[in-house]
Amino acid sequence: MITVFKHTLSRSRGGIIGWGITMLLLGMLMVAFFDSMAESAAQLQQLFATYPREFMAFFSNSGAFDFTTAEGFLSIEYFSFTPLILGVFAILTGSGMLAADEERGVLDLVAAHPISRSGLFIGRYLSLLVGLISILVLGFAGIVIGTAYSTMDLDPVALIVPFASMFALLVFLSGLGLLLSMVLPARGMAGMVAGIVLVASFFLNGLAHINDSLAMVEPFLPTRYYQYENWLAGLRWDWFMGLITVGLAFVALAWWAFQLRDIRVGGEGSWRLPWRRKSAGQAR
Amino acid sequence: MDEQRNAAIFAKGLTKFYGSFQALHGVDLRVERGEIFGFLGPNGSGKTTTIRALIDLIHRDGGEALVLGIDPQVDPVGVRRRVGYMPGELHLDQALTAEGLLRYFNDLRGKAAKPADIRRLAERLELDVKQPIKNLSHGNKQKVGIVQALMHKPELIIMDEPTQGLDPLMQHEVLRMLKEAKTAGSTVFFSSHIMSEVESVAQRVGIIRAGRIVEVADPMALGQRALNRVRVRFSQPVDSANLAKVKGVTVLSHENGKEIRLQIEGEVDGLIKALAKFPVSDFETERPSLEETFLTYYQDTTK
Numbered sequence: 001m002i003t004v005f006k007h008t009l010s011r012s013r014g015g016i017i018g019w020g021i022t023m024l025l026l027g028m029l030m031v032a033f034f035d036s037m038a039e040s041a042a043q044l045q046q047l048f049a050t051y052p053r054e055f056m057a058f059f060s061n062s063g064a065f066d067f068t069t070a071e072g073f074l075s076i077e078y079f080s081f082t083p084l085i086l087g088v089f090a091i092l093t094g095s096g097m098l099a100a101d102e103e104r105g106v107l108d109l110v111a112a113h114p115i116s117r118s119g120l121f122i123g124r125y126l127s128l129l130v131g132l133i134s135i136l137v138l139g140f141a142g143i144v145i146g147t148a149y150s151t152m153d154l155d156p157v158a159l160i161v162p163f164a165s166m167f168a169l170l171v172f173l174s175g176l177g178l179l180l181s182m183v184l185p186a187r188g189m190a191g192m193v194a195g196i197v198l199v200a201s202f203f204l205n206g207l208a209h210i211n212d213s214l215a216m217v218e219p220f221l222p223t224r225y226y227q228y229e230n231w232l233a234g235l236r237w238d239w240f241m242g243l244i245t246v247g248l249a250f251v252a253l254a255w256w257a258f259q260l261r262d263i264r265v266g267g268e269g270s271w272r273l274p275w276r277r278k279s280a281g282q283a284r
Numbered sequence: 285m286d287e288q289r290n291a292a293i294f295a296k297g298l299t300k301f302y303g304s305f306q307a308l309h310g311v312d313l314r315v316e317r318g319e320i321f322g323f324l325g326p327n328g329s330g331k332t333t334t335i336r337a338l339i340d341l342i343h344r345d346g347g348e349a350l351v352l353g354i355d356p357q358v359d360p361v362g363v364r365r366r367v368g369y370m371p372g373e374l375h376l377d378q379a380l381t382a383e384g385l386l387r388y389f390n391d392l393r394g395k396a397a398k399p400a401d402i403r404r405l406a407e408r409l410e411l412d413v414k415q416p417i418k419n420l421s422h423g424n425k426q427k428v429g430i431v432q433a434l435m436h437k438p439e440l441i442i443m444d445e446p447t448q449g450l451d452p453l454m455q456h457e458v459l460r461m462l463k464e465a466k467t468a469g470s471t472v473f474f475s476s477h478i479m480s481e482v483e484s485v486a487q488r489v490g491i492i493r494a495g496r497i498v499e500v501a502d503p504m505a506l507g508q509r510a511l512n513r514v515r516v517r518f519s520q521p522v523d524s525a526n527l528a529k530v531k532g533v534t535v536l537s538h539e540n541g542k543e544i545r546l547q548i549e550g551e552v553d554g555l556i557k558a559l560a561k562f563p564v565s566d567f568e569t570e571r572p573s574l575e576e577t578f579l580t581y582y583q584d585t586t587k
Contacts, residue, residue, distance in 0.1 A: 003391040011379055105375030109429070112339055113392040114365035262342035265373055 004115060004123025009130055012093075016131045019089050020138035023082070027142025030078045031150045034070070038151060042068065070154040071232050074143070079162045079228035082139070083169050084202060090132060090170040091194040094177030097124050099187035102264050111263050121255050125178075132170050136163050161235045165227035168243035172222050173198060175250030182257035197222070222246075289353035292317045292440050292471035293338060297347035300333050300495075307333045309495040310347060315473055315488075317439075320466050322486030322503060323475040330495040331475045332372050335444050339369055352440055365393070368433035372444030372475070374425060376417045382406075382428050383413035389432045397435035405431045408457060422449045430458055434465065441465055443474040447481060459485050514546045516559060517566035526561075530554045 009016075037044060045067045067073055098121070101107040111120060140163050144156050176197060180190035201221040208214040208221070218224050225239035288294045291314050298311035308330050315321045325331045337344045338351050340360035349356055356363045377385055386406075390397045406413050409427040417425065426449045433441060441462065447455040462472045462485055476482050482489055483503045491499045513536070521541030528535045531554050536545040548555050552569075559567070 003388070007388050007391075011377070101377075105373055106377050108336075108341060108371050109369075109374070109376070109389075109432075110392070111341055112364060112367075112369040112371070113389060114361045114394070115392055116361050260343075263336075265336075265371075 001115070001119040001123040001126075004120055005126050008124045008127035012127065012131055015089075015093075016134050019086070020135045023086070023135055023139030024142035024145075026082075027078070027139050027144075028146040030074065031143055031146025031152055033077065034073050034152050035150050037073075038068075070147075070152045071158075071229070073152075074154075074162075075229040075231075078143070079166070083166055083223065083226055083228075084198065086132075086135065086166065086170055087173045087198045088195065089135070090174040091177040091191055091198065093128050093131060094174030095181040095187050095190040095194060097128055097174075097178050097181070098258065099181035099190065103187055105265055107263055108265050117259055118255065121258055125251060128174060129171075132167065132174065136167055136170075139163065155232075158232050161231035162228055164235055165225075165231070165240060165243075168240045168247070169222060169226045171247035172243045172250070173247075175247035175254070179250040179254040179257070182254045182261065288348075288350055290317065291315060291350065292319075292352060293321075293473060294350040295334070295338070295347065296349075298334065298337060298344055298349055299346035300330075300337055300342065301345050307495055308337070308344075308347075311492065311495070312497055313490060313500075315471060317471050318466065318469060319487045320462060320472040320474075320485050322482035322489040323473060323492065324477075324479075324482060324489055325475070325492035329492045331492055332444055333495075334492065335369075335372075335442055335473075335475065338442065339364055339367060365396075366439045368436065368438035368441045370429045370433040370443040370446055372448070374429040376425055376428060378416075378418040381414055381416050382411060382420065382424075385417060385428065386413065386432055386435065390435065393436050397437075401437070402431060402435045405434055405461075408461070409454065423451065423454065426450055427454070430461070434461060437465075437468065437470070439470060441470055441472045441474070443472070445476060446474055447476070447478070455481065512548050512552060513570040514548060514552070514555065515543065515566075515568040515570070516546065516564060517543050519563040519565045522562045527555070527558055530558045 048067060067076065098107060101110070111117070115123075140156075140159060143154070143159060146152070147154050147156075173194060177190055177194040180193050181187050184190045184193065201223040204214060204217055205221045205223045208218040208224075222243060225236075225243050227236050227239055293313060293315035295311050295313040298308050298313075299306065300308040311330065311334055313334070323331055323334070333342065336342045338349060338356060340356040340363065343357060351363045352366050354362050377388075380388065386402055390402065403413075406427075409430060411424060411427040411431065415424070417428070420428070426446075430443075430446060433443060433446075443462075446462075447458050450458060459481060462474065466472055472485075474486075486503050489501055489503045490497055491501070518541070522544070523541065524535045524538040524544050527533055527544065527546060530548075532549040532551075533555055534547045536547055538544040546555070
């Protein structure tokens with residue numbers, strides 16, 4: 001398991017460094033914007049007040065935010081949209097954790113070595129978690145480094161809260177992508193379905209603030225439990241644990257599916273959509 | 285039960301379904317420890333499915349299987365620890381060098397292979413392990429697959445078409461390695477499409493067709509039974525009917541009696557003696573592919 005973990009982490013280091021440095025620079029850039037916008041923050045606040053409620057619903061759960069404070073600024077300019085970007089990474093990584101190598105035919109030979117399927121699964125999943133944490137730590141560092149050169153007054157400890165919440169959301173999304181990749185015929189399909197869930201959740205969550213008929217859907221939206229504002233008040237542990245628990249439940253189901261299923265080469269052992277079954281059914 | 289556990293590979297009534305399609309219809313197989321066993325069958329006959337079920341890459345749906353006395357579904361890691369496996373469709377991680385990949389595989393085996401043994405195998409196969417996998421030709425990738433299957437000196441070597449894509453010299457070298465592994469006490473179970481290769485190394489051959497073992501035979505006997513095609517040119521026209529009377533001979537075509545194409549099943553001795561009576565100017569033999577042999581010889585067996 002340790003060998004698999006180290007190998008997978010080493011193989012994905014390019015992606016982790018690329019996404020991590022992007023998040024680092026994005027954090028620094030956003031803090032730099034805070035200074036340049038500080039002088040006109042009051043006018044901006046007034047300007048936002050004139051925007052339609054429907055528009056602002058996508059940036060704030062409460063609909064009220066203070067653009068002049070570090071918390072309000074970062075909530076709108078950084079934390080409101082970064083899960084969409086990192087969510088894509090989490091979904092791609094989760095859905096590709098085993099299925100990408102399986103589709104390339106590489107998993108066959110690896111799985112023929114003396115390592116249990118659980119060892120292979122856990123080693124790769126731990127590497128995925130370390131990758132997600134590394135990117136978030138670099139994003140966190142970007143903001144903290146930025147504040148050293150800015151007038152932004154921010155307690156780094158308090159800043160852990162939105163990143164912790166984002167981590168929980170990413171655990172949920174990567175777990176969903178992983179589970180779907182174990183039960184759907186193709187990794188691409190798994191990524192697409194999980195991506196639809198992410199985007200739909202983001203938009204429905206925003207619309208639910210202005211449309212009461214969507215209120216009944218809101219509790220089922222994962223982004224509903226992402227704490228990107230009011231984080232100075234402390235972590236919402238119920239939201240955090242909820243996302244983590246469901247995300248890990250997806251992972252446990254994916255592990256179970258991986259134990260039961262065949263390692264595919266060229267699609268054998270997978271189910272097929274009805275209109276594609278004609279080409280199935282050849283032994284090898 | 286002890287007798288079954290003593291076999292290197294024991295399978296009884298092995299079945300496998302892919303959805304509604306049944307790939308294995310009750311495979312019965314016994315490979316003794318220390319022998320080289322050739323596993324033959326046309327494409328789609330279930331060779332690869334059988335092999336993959338034996339190391340639990342796919343789960344069998346029915347029947348029994350023991351590999352080195354262990355049920356691969358009960359203790360797959362225990363089986364894989366003692367087996368060296370090379371898949372028929374070899375896909376390797378393109379991001380690594382051959383050396384990096386072999387090191388990774390050796391780490392997965394708990395460093396069971398000595399670096400000197402890995403180097404020695406690579407040198408014998410003329411494999412440059414410093415090269416990235418993505419830069420290697422198909423044949424060189426095949427060599428990486430062979431090295432990883434042999435490097436830890438496994439008790440059982442399972443190879444699916446090991447010489448595929450290799451040049452004739454390297455094919456010969458790989459077959460020599462398999463013979464050496466046998467001499468060192470390993471069991472070799474390999475599938476192939478090449479009759480001559482199976483004849484040269486295997487002690488016994490199992491024939492699989494449509495998911496069933498149709499015969500386990502001595503490779504020499506199988507070779508004698510195999511079809512040969514013969515093209516004979518004569519300096520004067522001859523009556524092909526005279527040749528058609530020879531046992532096992534079928535006349536495929538004749539052009540003005542001066543060029544005749546024949547097919548002969550089994551030994552060619554009778555044909556040679558019959559031809560000696562005619563003015564032969566040229567004689568060519570051609571062995572049909574194993575696939576063709578299967579189609580002609582075994583097509584009735586499974587009906």
